[in-house]
Amino acid sequence: MMQKSVAVVGAAETTKMGKIPDVSVIGLHADAALNALADAGLKPTDIDGVACAGISPVELAQYLGITPTYADGTSVGGCSFMLHVRHAAAAINAGLCTTVLITHGESGRSRVGAGGFGRAPSSLMGQFEMPYGVTAPPTMFTIPVLRYMKTYGVTEEDLANVAVIQREWAAKNPRASYRDPITIDDVLNSDMIAWPFRKLMCCLVTDGGGALILTSAERAKDFPQKPVYVLGTGESVETPLVSQMEDFTTSKAFRVSGKKAFDEAGISHADVDHLMIYDAFAHLPLYGLEDLGFCKPGEAKDFINGRNTAIGGKLPLNTNGGGLSYMHSGMYGMYALQESVRQMRGIAPAQVDGAKISVCHGVGGMFAASGTVIFTNEA
Amino acid sequence: MPPRILPEPTPETQHFWDGTRNGELLLQRCKETGEAYFPPRPFAPKTGSRNVEVFKASGRATLYSYVINHRPRPDMGTEPYAIAVVQLEEGPRMMTNIVGCPQTPEALVLDMPLEVVFEKMSDTISLPFFQPAKG
Numbered sequence: 001m002m003q004k005s006v007a008v009v010g011a012a013e014t015t016k017m018g019k020i021p022d023v024s025v026i027g028l029h030a031d032a033a034l035n036a037l038a039d040a041g042l043k044p045t046d047i048d049g050v051a052c053a054g055i056s057p058v059e060l061a062q063y064l065g066i067t068p069t070y071a072d073g074t075s076v077g078g079c080s081f082m083l084h085v086r087h088a089a090a091a092i093n094a095g096l097c098t099t100v101l102i103t104h105g106e107s108g109r110s111r112v113g114a115g116g117f118g119r120a121p122s123s124l125m126g127q128f129e130m131p132y133g134v135t136a137p138p139t140m141f142t143i144p145v146l147r148y149m150k151t152y153g154v155t156e157e158d159l160a161n162v163a164v165i166q167r168e169w170a171a172k173n174p175r176a177s178y179r180d181p182i183t184i185d186d187v188l189n190s191d192m193i194a195w196p197f198r199k200l201m202c203c204l205v206t207d208g209g210g211a212l213i214l215t216s217a218e219r220a221k222d223f224p225q226k227p228v229y230v231l232g233t234g235e236s237v238e239t240p241l242v243s244q245m246e247d248f249t250t251s252k253a254f255r256v257s258g259k260k261a262f263d264e265a266g267i268s269h270a271d272v273d274h275l276m277i278y279d280a281f282a283h284l285p286l287y288g289l290e291d292l293g294f295c296k297p298g299e300a301k302d303f304i305n306g307r308n309t310a311i312g313g314k315l316p317l318n319t320n321g322g323g324l325s326y327m328h329s330g331m332y333g334m335y336a337l338q339e340s341v342r343q344m345r346g347i348a349p350a351q352v353d354g355a356k357i358s359v360c361h362g363v364g365g366m367f368a369a370s371g372t373v374i375f376t377n378e379a
Numbered sequence: 380m381p382p383r384i385l386p387e388p389t390p391e392t393q394h395f396w397d398g399t400r401n402g403e404l405l406l407q408r409c410k411e412t413g414e415a416y417f418p419p420r421p422f423a424p425k426t427g428s429r430n431v432e433v434f435k436a437s438g439r440a441t442l443y444s445y446v447i448n449h450r451p452r453p454d455m456g457t458e459p460y461a462i463a464v465v466q467l468e469e470g471p472r473m474m475t476n477i478v479g480c481p482q483t484p485e486a487l488v489l490d491m492p493l494e495v496v497f498e499k500m501s502d503t504i505s506l507p508f509f510q511p512a513k514g
Contacts, residue, residue: 248464
């Protein structure tokens with residue numbers, strides 16, 4: 001895509017987050033959409049492109065009263081919204097539509113109007129993974145990590161420290177689910193979920209949503225909010241079966257998506273002021289830092305332990321507290337994008353002073369898919 | 380305890396589940412490149428060639444990675460169990476359970492040699508598990 005040709009002009013999360021037992025899934029999509037529309041000074045009939053995951057864009061359009069000329073139902077897990085941004089940028093540039101609404105809503109905790117997690121017993125996952133007792137993400141996403149730990153000498157303490165440092169960021173965020181400081185011992189003494197993963201190494205399970213509105217950079221200047229420009233994007237997919245990942249120490253989808261985004265953006269790693277890496281579990285930031293090229297293979301643990309990603313560090317990472325401490329309704333990518341937009345607008349609770357470039361990297365499924373969006377606030 | 384969740388074979392995978400019922404671990408390979416692959420499908424990934432064959436694997440493997448699930452699925456009892464990925468001698472990897480040894484980090488050491496065993500779960504489905512290799 002063309003650098004800075006498209007911008008985010010509306011961004012908002014749901015009115016409430018955490019436990020929302022009185023709103024259904026589609027209601028969370030709509031609440032986030034209405035908040036983003038208000039942020040952009042638009043009404044539903046101003047929207048001519050829709051994108052969402054979890055529910056169909058048909059449901060979204062009808063519910064809000066939108067008649068789109070562009071609809072994207074890409075649903076590849078928690079990074080779907082990074083792909084929606086990428087596709088929306090291409091669609092706007094190609095003249096398919098002018099103003100795209102991307103929504104997320106998930107009743108992850110309360111399960112109001114939500115479907116189940118099950119897979120058909122005749123699917124490849126149903127035949128070749130489910131019979132062995134995988135239950136959900138905590139027993140799938142985690143399976144590669146022992147190989148990674150053995151290869152690079154990563155310890156359980158290293159994994160725990162990812163959660164500790166993200167909690168420090170969450171403490172600065174009034175909307176974060178968990179804000180009290182934790183220690184490495186707290187993490188290692190929390191309930192065992194799937195060894196070596198303890199509860200505090202696993203993401204939250206919450207209700208919530210978020211929405212983004214994108215339009216051309218030319219039009220973006222006329223909107224009430226400071227435009228946040230899309231500088232580069234990437235996407236890829238690898239496998240629906242975590243057991244079939246090519247290499248358990250690195251995500252091919254991360255590498256392909258990240259490289260594409262950096263190439264499009266025409267920036268180097270030293271240009272990056274702020275970074276979001278979807279952290280469904282504590283190992284994800286380690287893989288992300290390495291697969292995006294911020295660290296050499298095996299060096300992410302030392303980078304994090306050296307407090308480079310912590311408050312005051314040279315590469316602030318997951319400044320909202322992340323999926324581990326801020327919010328995780330199931331498809332967290334939307335919240336990572338929201339934090340990148342806040343940082344580029346200069347309004348984040350833990351604002352990185354003078355930040356001009358934010359990299360937002362998402363994962364979908366269990367290392368199944370990936371999407372990367374690089375934002376800038378400089379026209 | 381509810382009955383264990385079992386696979387439902389499809390036409391493309393039936394031979395694999397017939398094999399496990401008969402005590403054989405069947406893989407497929409591309410007849411042009413010789414490369415083995417898994418899960419089953421009637422063509423070779425990457426090359427796209429339909430010129431493939433089914434063959435009996437050695438059943439030898441090593442432990443590639445795993446977790447020990449401390450919140451057992453209702454159909455899997457109450458004790459923690461390992462969910463593992465094994466590296467088959469022929470190249471592909473597969474998800475499985477490790478049997479015949481304690482489900483502990485001390486007993487489950489990465490790269491340990493394993494061998495396949497088959498456990499009958501129903502009249503039509505036997506699951507391939509792996510146990511520490513003997514001798």
